[in-house]
Amino acid sequence: MSATTTTGVATAFATARTEGRSALVGYLPAGFPDVSGGIEALQVMVDAGCDVIEVGLPYSDPVMDGPTIQAAAQVALEQGTRTTDVLRTVEAVAATGVPTVVMTYWNPVERYGVDRFAQHLADAGGAGLITPDLTPDFAPEWIAAADARGLDKIFLVAPSSTDDRIAMTTAACRGFVYATAVMGVTGARTTTSDLAGPLVARTRAVSDLPVGVGLGVGNGDQAASVAAYADGVIVGSAFVRTLLDHADDRRAGLAALRALTEDLADGVRRG
Amino acid sequence: MTTTENPTTSTTPGTPAGAVPPGAVPSGATSWDADGLGWFGGSETGWGGRFMPEALVAALDELDEARREAMADPAFVAEFQAVLRDYAGMPSPLYEAERLSAMVGCRVLLKREDLNHTGAHKIRNVIGQAMLTRRMGKKRVIAETGAGQHGVASATAAAYFGLDCTVYMGAVDTRRQALNVARMHLLGASVVPVESGSGTLKDAINEAMRDWVASVDHTAYLFGTAAGPHPFPTMVRDFTRGIGDEARAQCLERYGVLPDAIAACVGGGSNAIGLFTAFLDDEDVAIYGFEPGGEGVDTPRHAATIHAGARGVLHGARTYVLQDDDGQTIESHSISAGLDYPGVGPQHAHLSAIGRATYVPVTDAEAMDAMALLSRTEGIIPAIETAHAVAGALRVAERLAVEKGPEATVLINLSGRGDKDMGTAIEYFGLGDPDRVTEEPVGRTDAGGGVDVTQGEGSGAGEQL
Numbered sequence: 001m002s003a004t005t006t007t008g009v010a011t012a013f014a015t016a017r018t019e020g021r022s023a024l025v026g027y028l029p030a031g032f033p034d035v036s037g038g039i040e041a042l043q044v045m046v047d048a049g050c051d052v053i054e055v056g057l058p059y060s061d062p063v064m065d066g067p068t069i070q071a072a073a074q075v076a077l078e079q080g081t082r083t084t085d086v087l088r089t090v091e092a093v094a095a096t097g098v099p100t101v102v103m104t105y106w107n108p109v110e111r112y113g114v115d116r117f118a119q120h121l122a123d124a125g126g127a128g129l130i131t132p133d134l135t136p137d138f139a140p141e142w143i144a145a146a147d148a149r150g151l152d153k154i155f156l157v158a159p160s161s162t163d164d165r166i167a168m169t170t171a172a173c174r175g176f177v178y179a180t181a182v183m184g185v186t187g188a189r190t191t192t193s194d195l196a197g198p199l200v201a202r203t204r205a206v207s208d209l210p211v212g213v214g215l216g217v218g219n220g221d222q223a224a225s226v227a228a229y230a231d232g233v234i235v236g237s238a239f240v241r242t243l244l245d246h247a248d249d250r251r252a253g254l255a256a257l258r259a260l261t262e263d264l265a266d267g268v269r270r271g
Numbered sequence: 272m273t274t275t276e277n278p279t280t281s282t283t284p285g286t287p288a289g290a291v292p293p294g295a296v297p298s299g300a301t302s303w304d305a306d307g308l309g310w311f312g313g314s315e316t317g318w319g320g321r322f323m324p325e326a327l328v329a330a331l332d333e334l335d336e337a338r339r340e341a342m343a344d345p346a347f348v349a350e351f352q353a354v355l356r357d358y359a360g361m362p363s364p365l366y367e368a369e370r371l372s373a374m375v376g377c378r379v380l381l382k383r384e385d386l387n388h389t390g391a392h393k394i395r396n397v398i399g400q401a402m403l404t405r406r407m408g409k410k411r412v413i414a415e416t417g418a419g420q421h422g423v424a425s426a427t428a429a430a431y432f433g434l435d436c437t438v439y440m441g442a443v444d445t446r447r448q449a450l451n452v453a454r455m456h457l458l459g460a461s462v463v464p465v466e467s468g469s470g471t472l473k474d475a476i477n478e479a480m481r482d483w484v485a486s487v488d489h490t491a492y493l494f495g496t497a498a499g500p501h502p503f504p505t506m507v508r509d510f511t512r513g514i515g516d517e518a519r520a521q522c523l524e525r526y527g528v529l530p531d532a533i534a535a536c537v538g539g540g541s542n543a544i545g546l547f548t549a550f551l552d553d554e555d556v557a558i559y560g561f562e563p564g565g566e567g568v569d570t571p572r573h574a575a576t577i578h579a580g581a582r583g584v585l586h587g588a589r590t591y592v593l594q595d596d597d598g599q600t601i602e603s604h605s606i607s608a609g610l611d612y613p614g615v616g617p618q619h620a621h622l623s624a625i626g627r628a629t630y631v632p633v634t635d636a637e638a639m640d641a642m643a644l645l646s647r648t649e650g651i652i653p654a655i656e657t658a659h660a661v662a663g664a665l666r667v668a669e670r671l672a673v674e675k676g677p678e679a680t681v682l683i684n685l686s687g688r689g690d691k692d693m694g695t696a697i698e699y700f701g702l703g704d705p706d707r708v709t710e711e712p713v714g715r716t717d718a719g720g721g722v723d724v725t726q727g728e729g730s731g732a733g734e735q736l
Contacts, residue, residue, distance in 0.1 A: 111598030
């Protein structure tokens with residue numbers, strides 16, 4: 001597939017649905033452990049079963065992230081990772097044919113230029129953007145830029161969201177809806193959330209879009225339990241943790257990353 | 272003496288200073304206010320707003336509704352004013368600094384917020400926010416702090432209202448403001464040193480936000496400055512605007528005129544917006560905000576956000592931000608921890624953009640000179656934050672004295688006292704050295720007004736603190 005062809009994430013969710021399973025959405029920040037190492041890791045995740053890839057844009061003030069992703073972002077920034085490196089990462093991963101989105105705090109996009117960022121993201125073959133600190137009511141510029149290019153706009157809903165806000169948010173989404181199903185920062189958790197199921201149900205009540213759930217899933221069994229009620233299982237911190245745990249041995253890190261991805265991919269098929 | 276039954280009459284000329292009701296008063300919507308989404312100057316100009324995770328939107332909406340209802344509730348306003356008066360010592364005096372005035376050639380007035388309980392203007396904001404916390408039925412407060420002043424004020428208000436309190440403070444700041452850490456502990460608050468990022472105020476805000484997103488059902492975030500997402504810039508302004516309401520009435524009562532210029536230091540900008548708000552419609556009053564110029568705005572080590580920053584989004588608001596070409600926040604520097612912040616309140620960005628207020632950098636060295644000057648001429652040791660305002664305002668006063676003569680009046684918000692800064696002052700000036708005890712008192716008899724306080728370490732000494 002050409003890197004200049006935009007593949008929306010809806011395709012990946014539709015395929016998974018056809019196969020009677022949830023989609024596996026995998027996240028790593030770009031530039032971690034360095035730009036080429038990050039691309040290699042994401043390609044392993046694609047190869048081992050991720051259906052959608054989120055490339056994180058490392059940011060200096062990540063208020064929604066727990067210690068694991070903070071640590072990876074800090075490594076990436078200390079390596080000198082630039083916004084252009086994020087786009088380069090997107091291009092390399094999207095070339096595999098798997099839909100690839102960027103997850104970013106808002107200021108780097110505004111600084112780059114919203115329209116310019118949207119164009120360069122589309123040029124790189126990126127499918128769209130997940131915006132954890134930008135809600136649709138403050139996003140007219142991004143919405144216009146995305147609509148002009150058919151990019152996916154993935155906004156977040158939360159357990160604290162009112163029904164009105166879920167309706168407003170899902171109406172602005174394209175691709176899928178990102179349900180943050182715990183009240184808290186990113187990070188692997190051992191307990192399951194009793195907030196996730198009701199949030200997914202409230203979202204489905206007002207939207208036909210697929211719902212991806214992020215709540216700190218770290219293994220295949222947890223993925224299976226989330227896949228029982230969600231269209232997509234989003235995993236981030238567990239991938240990052242795996243690479244951090246093997247910081248001294250990249251080959252071992254990639255092998256562990258492959259094993260984790262396979263376990264999770266098996267999980268979303270058991271849900 | 273006129274009795275002011277209606278608080279909105281507090282700005283009437285001729286009201287005796289002693290009758291000025293302390294604290295903030297809801298004044299109804301004005302063109303200076305943010306719109307319903309938090310935009311100052313309208314969504315077209317785009318200063319302010321709410322760039323926040325969806326998970327916190329419901330809490331921000333709840334807070335917005337609670338503060339609107341509270342400010343329209345006479346019982347809430349009356350209690351707020353009573354607590355500020357009886358517990359925290361307001362209204363603060365307006366003091367004519369005669370020796371300083373003689374030195375610069377025109378009248379210099381100091382709004383003595385340093386005399387408030389806990390030593391700064393910050394107590395106004397936290398009393399208001401703690402009352403809102405109680406009104407919303409929440410039992411726990413969290414706060415970020417830079418110099419520790421807002422942390423101490425939050426711990427104080429939490430003690431007063433019986434709330435649990437956790438304060439996030441950059442690890443670098445806990446070391447340079449150890450006394451305030453001890454005060455917070457004594458007041459019963461937990462203090463969490465934040466090691467992430469640069470270990471300063473911006474990182475303390477990040478960590479407090481992370482706490483809040485996980486605790487929002489039972490916790491209120493007592494934000495320390497007039498920045499952040501809507502409604503914080505508006506709410507903090509409304510709780511601190513008593514500074515300007517009082518000062519304006521006191522000035523009119525005593526001198527029959529408004530000041531020609533008013534001045535405050537600006538980090539996040541709460542004391543400044545608290546002073547400025549009452550004067551925004553007074554077109555003949557020049558408004559000055561003095562930003563931390565650090566080691567100079569031509570160096571990388573400063574925190575002069577409006578002067579040297581670029582439009583961007585930080586901590587939930589669009590404002591001026593010190594940032595690189597990729598939108599990554601640049602680590603700021605100021606000798607004053609309370610001003611060491613790479614953003615600024617969005618209403619200040621708006622006031623600067625439309626030219627209603629002028630923002631000028633003041634260096635570390637200029638601020639420390641002013642700290643010593645005020646100490647030696649008036650017997651008032653200001654916070655180093657406040658010393659930035661003194662340094663900048665005296666430049667304005669000297670110019671006005673030439674242009675308008677001795678009747679010109681400059682009003683400075685003396686936002687806080689300097690006890691907490693003695694560690695920095697000891698290092699900077701080399702104080703407490705036994706060899707210096709026998710020296711002549713520096714500058715006190717210098718009729719020319721020049722007070723030589725720079726014979727110590729010189730600028731830059733503060734960076735090691």
